[in-house]
Amino acid sequence: MLKLIGNIIWFLFGGVIYAIAWSILGLLWCITIIGIPFGKQCFKLAELYLWPFGKNVTPKFEKHPIANLIWALFFGWEMAVANVIWGFVLCITIIGIPFGKQMFKLATLSLFPFGANVR
Numbered sequence: 001m002l003k004l005i006g007n008i009i010w011f012l013f014g015g016v017i018y019a020i021a022w023s024i025l026g027l028l029w030c031i032t033i034i035g036i037p038f039g040k041q042c043f044k045l046a047e048l049y050l051w052p053f054g055k056n057v058t059p060k061f062e063k064h065p066i067a068n069l070i071w072a073l074f075f076g077w078e079m080a081v082a083n084v085i086w087g088f089v090l091c092i093t094i095i096g097i098p099f100g101k102q103m104f105k106l107a108t109l110s111l112f113p114f115g116a117n118v119r
Contacts, residue, residue, distance in 0.1 A: 006099075011050065023043065026046060047118065053098070055118055059108055059109070059116045
């Protein structure tokens with residue numbers, strides 16, 4: 001029940017906007033043949049940004065190390081730092097701690113999405 005409430009609050013206060021943005025970015029990446037793997041990772045991020053509560057991220061860097069390095073160098077490190085900063089900001093209040101934990105989860109996926117499992 002708490003996961004549902006957390007997901008509804010997350011959805012209403014920005015999750016849907018981020019999910020739409022990541023979905024549009026994924027579609028733009030998928031226009032080119034070379035960008036399709038990156039587009040798939042954008043869709044993975046969109047799914048987690050939409051409903052993060054109750055999901056676990058298991059990073060598997062060794063599965064696609066070159067793709068993860070390219071992602072981390074060009075896109076991932078900025079997103080991971082932003083998610084960590086927002087996670088700390090949200091953890092300032094007791095009410096924000098569960099949402100801060102979700103931002104830390106998103107930081108993990110933002111840094112190395114290739115091969116990561118989201119369940």
